[in-house]
Amino acid sequence: MTLDSRTPGGPLPGKWDRHRFESKLVNPANRRKFTVIIVGTGLAGASAASSLGELGYNVKSFCIHDSPRRAHSIAAQGGINAAKNYQNDGDSIQRLFHDTVKGGDYRSREANVYRLAQLSVNIIDQCVAQGVPFAREYGGLLDNRSFGGAQVSxxxxxxxxxxxxxxxxxxxxxxxxxxxxxxxxxxxREMLDLVVVSGQARGIICRNLITGEIERHAGHAVLLCTGGYGTAYYLSTNAVNSNVTAAWRAHKRGAFFANPCYTQIHPTCIPVSGTHQSKLTLMSESLRNDGRVWVPKKNGDKRPPQQIPEEDRDYYLERRYPSFGNLVPRDVASRNAKVVCDEGRGVGESGLAVYLDFGDAIKRLGEDVIRTRYGNLFDMYRKITDEDPYRSPMRIYPAIHYTMGGLWVDYNLMSTIAGLHVLGEANFSDHGANRLGASALMQGLADGYFVIPYTLANYLGGTAFPVVTTDHDAFRDASDTVQGRIDKLLNARGKETPRQLHRRLGQLLWDYVGMARNDAGLGKALAEISKLRDEFWQNVSVPGPANNLNKNLEYAGRVADYLEFAEVLTVDALHRTESCGGHFREESQTPDGEALRDDANFSYVAAWEFKGVTAKPELHKEPLDFEYVKPSQRSYK
Amino acid sequence: MRITLKVWRQSGPAKAGTLVEYAADNVSADMSFLEMLDLVNEGLIARGEDPIAFDSDCREGICGACGFLIDGLPHGPVRGSTVCQLHMRSFSDGDTLVLEPWRAKAFPLVKDLVVDRSAFDRIIQAGGYTSINVGGARDANSILIGKDTVEQAMDSAACIACGACVAACKNASAALFTAAKITHLSLLPQGQVERYTRVVRMVDRHDDEGFGSCSNEGECEAVCPKEIPITNIARMNREYLKATLMRGR
Known part of the structure; x- marks a missing residue:
């Protein structure tokens, strides 16, 4: 099978306009005849549900939470990018496009990124019209700040x-x-399977989490807006219920999984403090606008930070990257934190942390200004660590945060299964090998408000749909598969909790498929993952009941999926012997330790086809052509 | 440290519930309250028993999923905090703590510490928005909003819909939740067009859902993890009065 990105022809700036004009439409009176199933209610899912609902489609929206407002998009802190150029500082659609392609280390599709940059301006208009209380200047205009990887606000x-x-x-x-x-x-409701009839996605099987009932829902198209897979690592900044299950089950039904090895490790998180931890907490990248990152110059300098004089501090980001300083992109900042800690210059009890210091900013601007800008983040830090960041520097360390990889989609956001569209973090499309800060919100909302209304109409308007009801054999088969898996979990009656097994998987992935990866480590991880998966099914403990709220049963099902998914993640990391963005292969680095790409051999999207749980997935390549941005060694010096 | 828990266990809305005692051993002061409960549940699961059901998701105080009463206090003894951000250093070795779900007619119990808060969604559904379709928005900077105004709107918009205000109120009123959204939108220029229809629709829906009336006790403000003040309710009442006068109700 050849992957066709269906990227429209013509010059880059006109592609989206041209595509919209050439797309089929659905007559307003006919829209309600189409049922659109949307799974997930984060930024992508909620924006898609509202915009498609406004157009008159019959939308069915599903979420695992008690309310759609709890989706994990809610926890995004820092901001949303848009090429408004309200600051008159040289921004433009062209520049946002360029920054994003470069930030992604030249591993994204140009046409998608350009469209994203174009739509970014509409998103801000839409959100302000909704009453989103964005920060303002005294004159009443919108305020902006800078984020990593950009020299404009x-x-x-x-x-x-x-x-x-x-x-x-x-x-x-x-x-x-x-x-x-x-x-x-x-x-x-938790989606547990995708129903495919005659090659078209026609419905989902989900479990009612309150009653345990297995439900069948039929429709004409399915939109997966279910987020990323960061929780495969156990400790991450994701919510504890975020999971890969919906995407993984769709993958098993034929949707290719693209670039799973592109994981983002966020540089500014509160460090791990003990084995009891259920998640890690992010401290927004916006803090790097005013905070300075440093470690002691000398190894093993255990003095409290206030007693370390300026001359004994190494502001290593400012030293190594004078033009971007503390605002280098996330992958660069994370890798550098690891390097200084590996050298033995890390701080705190574990030695796995660096300082993020606001001392200078407080001196320059006053405590009140800093409180206005970051008050809630400082409070959050104090609650978790019991330390006051106004008095002593924060301690931070990288943690898994976002996943650039995801289900493969074409320019229309459609996967390799007809009718299955994938939006937001769940797809792979716009961020290449590394996402810039404040771009996730932009992508989720662009997909839901402005892309899918056009591309879905094009699909629905141009496709013949045989009548399919939930009595169809495909629904029965999928429903039986789901029930079988639940029964298998309940009947394992082992000794280990899903959490224990998940924590072990997470440690394995963090150690070998984390911030730095190499051939031997990845090989070892592959062997260990399959052993751990066997152990899971032999020894997991999932007490009943099945017909009631049973969070441990939900969790066990998700851990079982991580254990399958972890293999394709590792296989992808093993096959890509170059370094790029968030994927750092120790074998491939420049003399001064930066990620070294291998464009001759790896300038493609790796899309994996499922061949069975124990079989190796099959690799399909979508070549990446760069017409407008010339790939070069990424430099932030 | 060692903590004794008395936890409300109830397997379903129609079943009888009771307080069951559990011991939490080897609790570290750095654990969050929910991580301590995870630890207790790990023990229950390993023994093949049904773990304690409680809601939680982001574990950083923003999703609003978590919440229950600790010794009668919503989200526990620390002000301005959700239970996921409450750490065990706020308690002492040997403490006995009673955990109960939010109790309100409009929040039917689902299981153990989990209640059904979908009434909140239905209040928002009644009018907690600006009726703007995608596509028609004008340039964002064409709407000027004073810095102080937007900061004040943001204070109200910070509500996380956890339900603590309802749990703390002797009338089980959701006045603070409803007022926070009404205040957010009525302060901003974008919210003016529907200002009076919104407040009437939302307040009426609030009452239809079975929440009680506000009698100005201020308990809600004291337990709100986002410290949303009761002045929001005063504003809501003023908006409602104006609306009824203007609409002749």
Whole structure:
């Protein structure tokens, strides 16, 4: 099978306009005849549900939470990028496009990124119209700040709660459609299988998490907006219920998984403090606008930070990257933190942390200004660590945060299964091998508000749909598969909890498929993952009942999927012997330790086809052509 | 440290519930309250028993999923904190703590410490938005909003819909939750067009869902993890009065 990205022809700036004109439309009176199933209610899912509901489609929206407003987009802190150039500092669509392609280490599709940059300006307009309380200047205009990987200020923000406010905007718009009955809401539902009939995605099987009932839902298209797979690593900044299950089950039904090895390790998280931890907490990248990152110059300098004089401090990001300083992209900042800690210059009890110091900023601007900018983040830090960041520097360390890889999609956001569309973090499309800060919110909302209304109409308007009801054999088969797996979990009756097994998988992935990867380590991880998977099925403990709220049963099913997914993640990391963005292969680095790409051999998207749980997945390549941006060694010096 | 827990166990809405005692051993002061409960549940699961059901997701105080009463206090003894951000250093070795779900008619119990808060969604659904379709928005900077105004709106928009305000209120009123959204939108220029229809629709829906009335006790403000003040309710009442006068109700 050849992967066709269906990228429209013509010059880059006109591709999206041209595509919209050439796309088929669905007559307003016919839209309600189409049922669109949307799984997930984060920024991508909620924005898609509201915009498709407004257009008049019959939308069914599913989420695993008790309310759609709890999706993990709510936790995004720092901001959302848009090429508004409100600051008159040289920004443009062209520059946002360029920064994003470069930030992604030249592993993304140009046409997708250009469209994203174009749509970014509409997103801000839409959100402001919804009443999103973005930060303002005294004159009443919108305020901006800078984020990593950019030399312009194009990030819009609402304190450290930008994700919350954007998600509530999308959620409220979606609830307006629920009131109008164009969107039906199915909360407390977990999608456990995709139903494919004659090659088309025609429905889903889900479990009602309150009653345990296995439900069948049929439709004309399915939109997966289910986020990333960072929780495969156990400790991450993701919510504890974020998971790969929906995407993984779709993969097993034929959707290719693209670039799973592109994982983002966020440089500024609160360090691990003990084995009891259930998650790691992010401290927004926006803090690097005013915070300075440093470690002691000397190995093993255990003096408290206030007693270490300036001349004994190494502001290593400012030293190594004078033009971007503390605002280098995330992959670069994370790798450098690892390097200084590996040298023995890490701070804190574990030695796995670096300082993020606001001392200078507080001296320069005053404590009140810093409190206005980052008050809620400082409070969060204090609650978790019991230390006051206004008095002593924060200690931070990288943690798994976001996953650039995801289900393969074409320019229309459609996967390798007809009718199965994938939006937001769940797809692979726009961020290449590394995502720039404040671009995830932009992508989720661009996909849901502005891309899918056009590309879905094109699919629905141009496709013949045989009549399919939930009595169809495909629904029965999928439903039986789901039930069989639940029964198998309940009947394992072993001694280990899903959490213990998950923690072991996470440690394995962090050690060998984490910030630095090599051939031997990846090979070892592959062997260990399959052993751990066998152990899971022999020894997992999942007490009943099945017909009631049973969070441990839900969790066990997700861990079982991580154990399958981890293999394709590792296989992808093993096959890509170059370094790029968040994927750092120790064998491939420049003399001064930067990621060294191998464009001659790896300038492609790696899309993996499922061949069975124990079989090696099959690799398909989508070549990447760069017409407008010339790939070069990425430099932030 | 060692903590004794008395936890409300109830397998379903129609079943009888009771307090069951559990011992949490080897609790570290750096654990969050929910990580301590994870530890207790790990023991239960390993023994093949049904773990304690409680909601939680982001574990950084923003999703609003978590929440229960600790010794009668929503989210426990620390002000301005959700239970996921409450750490065991706030307690002492040997403490006995009673954990109960939110108790309110409009929040039917699902299981153990989990209640059904979908009434909140239905209040938002009644009018907690601006009726703007995608595609028609004008340039964002064409709407000027004063810095102080937007900061004040943001204070209200920070609500996470956890339900603590309802749990703390002797009338089980969701006035603070409803008022926070009404305040957010009525302060901003974008919210003016529907200002009066919104408040009436949302307040009416609030009452239809079975929440009680506000009698100005201020308990909600004291337990709100986002410290949203009761002045939001005063504003809601003023908006409602204006709306009824203007609409002749």
């Amino acid at each position: 194009r990030t819009f923000y609402a304190r450290g709660q930008t994700g919350q406010q954007l998600l509530l905007g999308a959620y409220q718009s979606m609830m307006r459609q629920v009131e109008k009955r164009s969107v039906s809401l199915f909360a407390n």
